[in-house]
Each structure stands twice: as structure tokens, then as C-alpha cells.
Amino acid sequence: MTKKIEAIIREEKLNDVKDALQRIGIVGMNVTECRGHGRQGGIELMGRSGAYKVDLLPRVQINIVLSDHNVEKAIETICQAAQTGNVGDGLIFVYPVDDVVRIRTGERGRAALMYPGDIDERRAASGV
Amino acid sequence: MEGINAGDTAWVLISTALVMMMTPALAFFYGGMVHKKNVLSTLNLSFILMALISIQWVLVGFSLAFGKSMAGLIGGLNLAGLAGVGSEPNADYAATIPFLLFAAYQMMFAVITPALITGTFVERVRFKAFLIFSLLWATLVYDPVAHWVWGVGGILRGLGALDFAGGTVVHITAGFSALAFASVIRPRRGFGNGHMEPHNIPYSVLGAGLLWVGWFGFNGGSALAANGLAVTALVNTNTAAAAAAATWMFLSWRDNRPSVLGIITGAVVGLVAITPAAGFVTPLAALIIGAVAAPISYYAIKFRQRRRLDESLDVWACHGMGGLWGALATGLFATKAVNAAGADGLFYGNPGQFLVQLLAAATTVVFAFVMTLVIANALKRTVGLSVTETEEQVGLDIAEHGERAYA
Numbered sequence: 001m002t003k004k005i006e007a008i009i010r011e012e013k014l015n016d017v018k019d020a021l022q023r024i025g026i027v028g029m030n031v032t033e034c035r036g037h038g039r040q041g042g043i044e045l046m047g048r049s050g051a052y053k054v055d056l057l058p059r060v061q062i063n064i065v066l067s068d069h070n071v072e073k074a075i076e077t078i079c080q081a082a083q084t085g086n087v088g089d090g091l092i093f094v095y096p097v098d099d100v101v102r103i104r105t106g107e108r109g110r111a112a113l114m115y116p117g118d119i120d121e122r123r124a125a126s127g128v
Numbered sequence: 129m130e131g132i133n134a135g136d137t138a139w140v141l142i143s144t145a146l147v148m149m150m151t152p153a154l155a156f157f158y159g160g161m162v163h164k165k166n167v168l169s170t171l172n173l174s175f176i177l178m179a180l181i182s183i184q185w186v187l188v189g190f191s192l193a194f195g196k197s198m199a200g201l202i203g204g205l206n207l208a209g210l211a212g213v214g215s216e217p218n219a220d221y222a223a224t225i226p227f228l229l230f231a232a233y234q235m236m237f238a239v240i241t242p243a244l245i246t247g248t249f250v251e252r253v254r255f256k257a258f259l260i261f262s263l264l265w266a267t268l269v270y271d272p273v274a275h276w277v278w279g280v281g282g283i284l285r286g287l288g289a290l291d292f293a294g295g296t297v298v299h300i301t302a303g304f305s306a307l308a309f310a311s312v313i314r315p316r317r318g319f320g321n322g323h324m325e326p327h328n329i330p331y332s333v334l335g336a337g338l339l340w341v342g343w344f345g346f347n348g349g350s351a352l353a354a355n356g357l358a359v360t361a362l363v364n365t366n367t368a369a370a371a372a373a374a375t376w377m378f379l380s381w382r383d384n385r386p387s388v389l390g391i392i393t394g395a396v397v398g399l400v401a402i403t404p405a406a407g408f409v410t411p412l413a414a415l416i417i418g419a420v421a422a423p424i425s426y427y428a429i430k431f432r433q434r435r436r437l438d439e440s441l442d443v444w445a446c447h448g449m450g451g452l453w454g455a456l457a458t459g460l461f462a463t464k465a466v467n468a469a470g471a472d473g474l475f476y477g478n479p480g481q482f483l484v485q486l487l488a489a490a491t492t493v494v495f496a497f498v499m500t501l502v503i504a505n506a507l508k509r510t511v512g513l514s515v516t517e518t519e520e521q522v523g524l525d526i527a528e529h530g531e532r533a534y535a
Contacts, residue, residue, distance in 0.1 A: 012521040046529060046531050
């Protein structure tokens with residue numbers, strides 16, 4: 001089975017999360033900039049004189065498609081790297097994915113997700 | 129007004145405005161090279177100095193630099209508050225323009241010099257520490273060195289050191305102070321891991337372009353008259369910038385591809401290098417000075433990167449090394465055929481001038497470096513130089529100013 005992880009995180013944590021995922025062998029991802037708020041509500045910014053409220057804050061959404069058995073490891077890694085402990089650290093959503101097609105080769109399913117040196121290849125190499 | 133020349137006065141007025149424009153231009157040159165979360169902070173480091181140093185200059189700065197010399201080391205306070213500095217010319221400095229205009233023109237140099245150093249503060253400096261540093265630095269480093277080199281009775285002027293528009297006073301002091309400061313402040317979080325992409329190179333191109341324009345006032349205006357010498361300085365300035373930009377393009381191309389950020393940096397380095405020489409050399413010498421400046425700064429940046437020093441926007445490599453080369457090159461290429469009030473350099477049979485240039489440059493390097501170490505360390509132990517890691521991650525625009533650049 002294949003899953004999609006959508007992680008909405010703080011803008012400033014993107015590099016930390018990206019690096020942490022790369023370290024465990026999750027190479028492929030795409031990222032979109034978005035705005036939003038949850039419980040945090042918003043922040044006050046300074047104007048020419050006095051403050052004003054901004055309630056949609058910049059966030060980054062990371063999209064990763066990966067095999068079932070790698071989901072927990074990825075979630076754990078993202079949480080660790082993206083956490084500040086303050087309100088507004090973000091959310092992770094996990095969805096089922098029907099199929100994956102690599103456009104260049106026409107490969108389908110898990111084959112379309114494999115990269116040289118990725119998390120599965122590393123696991124196989126270490127014999128776990 | 130007796131002795132005032134309208135043409136000279138008009139040109140120095142315009143030059144004052146041109147040099148004033150260089151500080152916001154520098155702000156954009158630097159602002160483009162940082163993360164977007166720090167662009168307002170970076171722009172502001174330059175902009176606020178237009179306020180801070182203008183006040184310092186009127187109150188004491190001008191007097192410390194150009195007041196009655198005390199043992200050649202610093203000016204007295206006889207001109208503090210610009211007392212007695214008015215429409216009458218002062219023949220010691222510029223016989224055909226109001227002395228007050230000379231003070232205003234010099235004020236713009238005093239403003240941009242600490243602004244140059246801000247390239248090494250970016251993305252992590254605590255704003256309060258920066259303000260105190262800049263005020264102390266202007267008073268304890270810039271004003272004395274300006275006095276040594278340009279003030280009547282100044283020790284380096286007395287030796288016969290040539291610095292047409294501030295290669296030593298402006299660029300060596302700023303460049304080597306930046307190097308000293310970078311060795312005291314902690315590096316940016318994640319420095320060296322490849323997450324340092326400039327956020328808006330077009331800003332930097334705009335800034336560099338306006339710096340080039342402004343430099344016509346910086347160097348051309350340093351003739352302090354609308355005359356042939358001003359034209360010489362302007363043509364030399366343009367020629368050196370062109371030579372350095374083109375040379376940098378080839379250096380970058382040889383390593384990979386001709387980088388736009390590299391080409392504009394080359395132009396700035398050429399402008400730096402010709403600054404001390406602009407009114408003393410021929411256009412062909414300017415061509416060589418610019419062409420040689422480019423590899424010096426280019427490889428100085430690579431050296432700085434290998435040493436893993438977070439001198440963030442390469443103020444030392446560009447201004448320190450460019451200015452040092454310019455000061456020495458003045459001792460090589462200067463000729464009385466261009467400026468009778470100058471001197472002949474080594475290539476015109478006067479090796480002594482080269483030694484004088486070397487001595488003046490070395491003195492300034494050591495003084496600026498040591499003084500900055502002292503000021504920066506004192507501030508590090510009291511108010512602290514840098515923001516917290518969390519503030520740095522969020523970005524200085526929000527953390528220090530409560531604003532964001534782009535809604």
C-alpha cells in the first residue's frame with residue numbers, strides 16, 4: 001500500500017525537516033507555500049504607528065508519497081524536526097494513494113517510488 | 129560671497145546627493161542577498177545609519193575629523209555642532225565652496241562607511257547592539273582615521289599618503305572591521321550547510337547599479353570642484369568598474385557560468401579599488417587597477433569560505449582587500465602628469481610613495497581591526513551581539529521589528 005503524507009509546518013522549519021527526511025533516506029518530496037491558521041489565530045505586526053493583526057500566517061506544506069511501512073518513521077522524523085513546543089507547529093495528514101506513475105518510465109506503484117539510496121534500499125542493505 | 133564658485137558649489141551639491149543615494153543603494157545590494165525573512169532588517173541596518181550618523185556628524189563627528197588637529201591624531205571640538213561652519217569657504221579644504229557644503233559632503237561618507245560593515249551583521253545581529261556599535265565605531269574609528277588621512281595636520285596626510293576619495297578611510301576601515309566583527313559574533317545558524325540562497329538578486333542588481341551611479345559623486349565630487357580633475361576621476365571610476373565587472377565575469381565563467389551576482393560584485397570591487405586612485409592616475413592605469421582588483425576579491429571570498437568564517441556578505445573580501453589593493457596601486461600608478469597636487473608613484477620613479485601608501489594602509493588595517501575587536505567584545509559581554517536561535521529562525525524582520533517584508 002502507498003500513502004501520502006501532507007505535513008503543514010512553520011516556514012522557518014522547512015530546511016530542518018527537509019534535512020532530517022533526507023538523512024533517513026526520504027528523498028522525493030514537493031513543497032508548496034501556503035497560509036493558514038489553526039488554534040493559534042494570528043499575530044500582531046507593527047505598522048507606521050501601532051500594531052495590526054495578521055490572522056493567516058505563512059506555512060509550508062510538504063507532500064511525500066511513500067510505502068506504508070515507512071509512514072511512522074517519516075511522521076516521527078517530521079515531528080521531531082518541526083517541533084518548537086509553541087502553538088502553531090502545524091499538522092500532519094496521512095491519506096491512502098490508489099496508484100503512482102513515474103512519467104519518464106511508465107513504472108507503476110512501488111516501483112515508481114524507488115530511488116537509488118532511498119529508505120527501502122538502505123534498510124535492505126543493512127539487513128534489518 | 130568672496131571666493132565662492134557657483135559651478136564648483138553646484139557640482140559638490142549634486143555629488144553630496146549622489147553619495148547620499150549610495151546608502152539606500154547599498155541597502156538593496158545587501159538586502160537582495162539575504163533570506164526574505166531578514167530583508168527589512170538588512171535594509172534598515174543601512175537606512176537607520178542615515179539618521180544616526182547624520183546626528184553624530186553634526187554634533188561631534190565633523191569636528192573630530194576636521195577640527196583643529198590634536199597631535200595629528202584627532203580633531204578638536206572647535207567645530208562641534210558645526211559651530212562657525214557656514215557659507216564662507218575654508219581654504220584648507222576647499223577654497224571655492226562653502227565650508228558647510230564640504231561638511232555635508234563628508235557627512236555622506238561618514239554615513240556609508242559603517243553601512244558597508246552591516247554586510248557582516250546580517251541575519252543575526254541584535255539591533256540594539258548594532259546601534260551602539262555603529263555609534264562607537266563612527267566616533268572611535270572612522271572619525272580618527274578620516275582625520276589622520278584628510279585632516280590638516282593629520283599624521284598620515286603629513287606623511288604624504290594619497291587617498292583621493294576614501295580607499296583607506298572608507299573601504300579599508302570598513303572591510304577590516306567587518307573581518308574583526310565576524311570573528312567575534314557567532315555564525316548564522318546553519319551557516320555552511322547550503323541553505324544560504326539570496327532571496328532577490330534583482331534587488332542586488334538594482335543596488336549595484338545605483339552604487340555605480342553614486343560613485344561618480346563619491347570620486348568625481350572628491351575633486352571638490354567642477355573641473356578637469358573631477359572629469360578624470362569620473363572616467364577612471366567608470367573604467368575601473370567596467371574592467372573589474374568584465375574580469376569577474378570571466379573568473380566566474382571559468383569556474384562554471386558567468387554569474388550575474390558575480391558580475392555586479394565585480395563592478396563594486398572595481399569601484400572600491402579605484403577610489404583612492406581616481407584623481408591621481410590615467411584611465412589606462414584605472415583599467416589595470418580594476419582588472420587586478422577582481423581576482424584579488426574573487427579569491428579572497430574563496431579563501432574566506434574555506435576558512436568557514438561567516439563574514440556573511442564579504443565586506444572584507446570586497447571592501448577590505450579591494451581598498452587595500454587600491455591604496456597600494458595608488459603608490460604604483462600615481463603621476464603628477466594627471467594631478468600636480470598629487471605625487472609620482474613607483475612606476476613613475478618614486479618608490480617612496482609606494483612605501484608611504486603601504487605604511488598608511490597597514491596602520492589603518494591594524495587600527496580598524498583592533499578597535500573593532502575591542503568594541504565588539506565589550507558589547508558581546510554586556511548587551512550581547514546576536515539574537516536567540518529561535519529569533520534567528522523566525523527571522524529578524526518579525527523578531528526585531530515586528531514586521532514582514534512581503535504580505
